Amino acid sequence: MSNFRVFSTRCVTFLRNTCNISSSTTFRRFLSQKSYTYHNQESQSRLTKLLTQICGGCIACGLSMYCLKDRKFITNKFIVNALEPSDDNIPRMPYSFLADIVEMAQPAVVYIEVKIRNPYGHGVVKSHGSGFIVRDDGLVLTNAHVISRQSVVDVKLQDGRVVKGQVQAVDSVTDLATVKISEKNLPVLKLGKSSASRPGEFVLAMGSPLTLNNSVTHGIISTVNRGSRELGMEVRDMEYIQTDAVITKGNSGGPLVNMKGEAIGINTLNVMAGISFAIPSDRAAEFLRKAEELEKRAAKKGWFGMGSKAVTTKQNRYIGITMFTLSPEFLSDLQSRAPNFPQHITSGVLVPTVIHGSPAHRAGIQPGDVIVKINDKDIKSSAEVYKILETSDTLIVQVYRQNQKFQLTITPDTID
The missing domain is CATH 2.40.10.10 (Trypsin-like serine proteases)
Incomplete structure (x- = not known):
C-alpha cells in the first residue's frame, strides 16, 4: 500500500504547485501571448478544475494498476500470468448456459x-x-x-x-x-410448444452429422411458420420452423431445442448456409397421438409392432428426394450467395436431400442438383414434378450440378 501512498502524495503536490503557477506573472504573460483574455480569478478557477480532473484520472489509473497487480493479472513488467492455474471457484454460469441446455437434452x-x-x-x-x-x-x-x-x-x-x-x-x-x-427407464426429451416460439429465440440443433456423435450447432429462429407452399412443397400442407442453425444430413431427425431444454422441432433439411428447416413439435405431437392410437388398435389385431410391417400412408410413387421450387426471389438469393450455383437458369427445382438407396440416388441425383426438365417438359415448380410422377413409369431428368448439365433416368418405386 506504501507505493500507492507515494503515488497519491506526488499527484497532490503536482496539483498544488500547478495551481500556484496560475497566479504568477509568467503564466499570465503566456496566456496573453496566445491571445486568450481571462480575468485572473476566473482563469485560475477554470484551470484549477481542469488540472484537478487530470490529476483525478491519474489517481484512478494508479489505483487500477495497483489492484491489477495485487490480483496478479499483471506484473510490474506487464507480463500476463497465463500459465497460472485458473480459479475453478469462479462461476461460469453467465457464459455456459448453452452447455447447460445441451447437458439436459443430450x-x-x-x-x-x-x-x-x-x-x-x-x-x-x-x-x-x-x-x-x-x-x-x-x-x-x-x-x-x-x-x-x-x-x-x-x-x-x-x-x-x-x-x-x-x-x-x-x-x-x-x-x-x-x-x-426394447429398453426401459430411458432419458426422455420433452416436446415443447412450437406455437409459443418467436422469431429471434436461440435454438440448438442436435444430432450426429457425418456419423459424429453428440454434435451441436446453435442459431436463432428466423421464422416460426414458413409454409410448405412457399417452399414449393405442394403436396405437404404444413408449416416449418426456419432457423440459421446448421442442420446437416446426419442431424436429420434430431431435436431443435429451445432455451428451456425442450424439443420444439425435428431437424429436417438444410437448403444452404443460414437457411435450415425443422418440423414443428406441435405437428410431431399430433403424429405421436395418432401413432399411439394405431399401436393400441393394432396390438389387439396382432398386426402392428415388433416383427410387423411399418404403418405407412396411402400408396404413392416414390423417388426419394425433397424439393424446393426456385421462385425468382429464392433463385436470385442462391445465385448471389453461391458462386458455383448455375447463374444462367431462370427456373427449376432445387434438390436439397437425396435419400440413400432411393430411386433418385441409384439414378445419380445428388444433393444440390437443380432439376430443369423432365421428359422434355420444362420444370418450374415441385408441383409439376409430382404431377409427372403420378403418370410416368420412367423419368428422363435433366439437371444442373453447379455449371454442368446431366441427363439421368429415374425409375420410381411404388410404396403402399
Whole structure:
C-alpha cells in the first residue's frame, strides 16, 4: 500500500504547485501571448478544475494498476500470468448456459444407422441419421426419410449401447416416423410448444452429422411458420420452423431445442448456409397421438409392432428426394450467395436431400442438383414434378450440378 501512498502524495503536490503557477506573472504573460483574455480569478478557477480532473484520472489509473497487480493479472513488467492455474471457484454460469441446455437434452438424443442392400444385391450400404427418445419405454422419434423405408434399424444410445429398433409408424407427408427399442427407464426429451416460439429465440440443433456423435450447432429462429407452399412443397400442407442453425444430413431427425431444454422441432433439411428447416413439435405431437392410437388398435389385431410391417400412408410413387421450387426471389438469393450455383437458369427445382438407396440416388441425383426438365417438359415448380410422377413409369431428368448439365433416368418405386 506504501507505493500507492507515494503515488497519491506526488499527484497532490503536482496539483498544488500547478495551481500556484496560475497566479504568477509568467503564466499570465503566456496566456496573453496566445491571445486568450481571462480575468485572473476566473482563469485560475477554470484551470484549477481542469488540472484537478487530470490529476483525478491519474489517481484512478494508479489505483487500477495497483489492484491489477495485487490480483496478479499483471506484473510490474506487464507480463500476463497465463500459465497460472485458473480459479475453478469462479462461476461460469453467465457464459455456459448453452452447455447447460445441451447437458439436459443430450442424453435422449440417439444415432440411427440404416443398413440397405445395394442395387447389386451384395454387401450393405450404411445410411445414418438422428432421433430422440420421447417415451421412457424406448419410443424414438425421427424423420421418415432417415429410416429410408426400412423395418429394422440400429440405434446407438448415449451410453454407447447399440440396440435393434423396429420401425413402427411412418408418415411420408409430414416426414415423421417412430422407432421402438426394447429398453426401459430411458432419458426422455420433452416436446415443447412450437406455437409459443418467436422469431429471434436461440435454438440448438442436435444430432450426429457425418456419423459424429453428440454434435451441436446453435442459431436463432428466423421464422416460426414458413409454409410448405412457399417452399414449393405442394403436396405437404404444413408449416416449418426456419432457423440459421446448421442442420446437416446426419442431424436429420434430431431435436431443435429451445432455451428451456425442450424439443420444439425435428431437424429436417438444410437448403444452404443460414437457411435450415425443422418440423414443428406441435405437428410431431399430433403424429405421436395418432401413432399411439394405431399401436393400441393394432396390438389387439396382432398386426402392428415388433416383427410387423411399418404403418405407412396411402400408396404413392416414390423417388426419394425433397424439393424446393426456385421462385425468382429464392433463385436470385442462391445465385448471389453461391458462386458455383448455375447463374444462367431462370427456373427449376432445387434438390436439397437425396435419400440413400432411393430411386433418385441409384439414378445419380445428388444433393444440390437443380432439376430443369423432365421428359422434355420444362420444370418450374415441385408441383409439376409430382404431377409427372403420378403418370410416368420412367423419368428422363435433366439437371444442373453447379455449371454442368446431366441427363439421368429415374425409375420410381411404388410404396403402399
